[in-house]
Amino acid sequence: MIKQSKSILTFVLIGTLALSCAVSKRNKQLTEDAKRSFEINDYQAALASYEKIITTGKGVSGDVWNKAGIAAWEVGQTEKAIDYLGKAKKQNSADAQGLFTLAKAYRKIDNLSREIVNLKLCVDLNHPELLPTARVTLFDAYVRSENWTLADSLWNALTPQYQSDVNIKTGYLIVNRKLKNNQKAEKLAKELLKHDKNNIEALEFLGEYHFNRADEVYVKEMRTYEKNKTTKQYKQLTEALKKVNADYKIARDYFETLYILKPDKRYARYLGNIYTRFENRQKADYWYKLAR
Secondary structure, eight states: OHHHHHHHHHHHHHHHHHHHHHHHHHHHHHHHHHHHHHHTTOHHHHHHHHHHHHHHTSOOOHHHHHHHHHHHHHTTOHHHHHHHHHHHHHTTOOOHHHHHHHHHHHHHTTOHHHHHHHHHHHHHTTOTTTHHHHHHHHHHHHHHTTOHHHHHHHHTTSOHHHHTOHHHHHHHHHHHHHTTOHHHHHHHHHHHHHHOTTOHHHHHHHHHHHHHHHHHHHHHHHHHHHHOOOHHHHHHHHHHHHHHHHHHHHHHHHHHHHHHHSOOHHHHHHHHHHHHHTTOHHHHHHHHHHHO
16 A cells, blocks of 8 residues: 555656646746747737746746836736836846836826836936936936926936937926026027927026016116105116116017917916006006906
């Protein structure tokens, strides 16, 4: 009886070993097939092979999860990409491409915080080919998340190609507006208008910049004159108003252009205020009516 039991156990062990060898051999072939398909960008075939490996449940490596996740993203399976790449991260096997792909997947489902986390990890890996794109994508994510200081600190690391891109430069203009770096913002806005005369962000900054500069001086000089209505003070007021009116006119032109492009009540209100300063009651009332 004991002898018979030993024989059965031996057969079971041999069978298990044979099955294990067969699975190992099959996985090796699937891995080779998947790698070949992945390298030629046949992501549908690569994903199919990787998923066959995954279904065996036999020691799935982090590299398999990583490439399966990338392949899943490439064929439009976002949730699966997030799942697989998350498993690769847990095994510390997500490479730069995997992390960048995971960031894109999180952007698609509107998870900005996780998008930023994975972009930062991707940038930290310093992958030479992917690094410029990862940096500019992280910069854009900082702008969208209103991390103005972080976006500003990353700007100089962007390549000249990206720094000259109208959309990226517009983002940097927004950053400098929010940080109140008016001198830098003015330069950026003027550069943007050379390439895109209808750039809303640039027109809006310059309109507000010239209006605020004029209004600050106007209010200050008028108050000073009201306190001391001398001939000397009147002459000083007259000279100041020449510069003020020049700024108001510049602001007026920007806001009129803006209103044509985008009839926003804020622009109409600015124009009402400007024509009030010009003591043109008719035009001021016209714009205030549009601002209601």
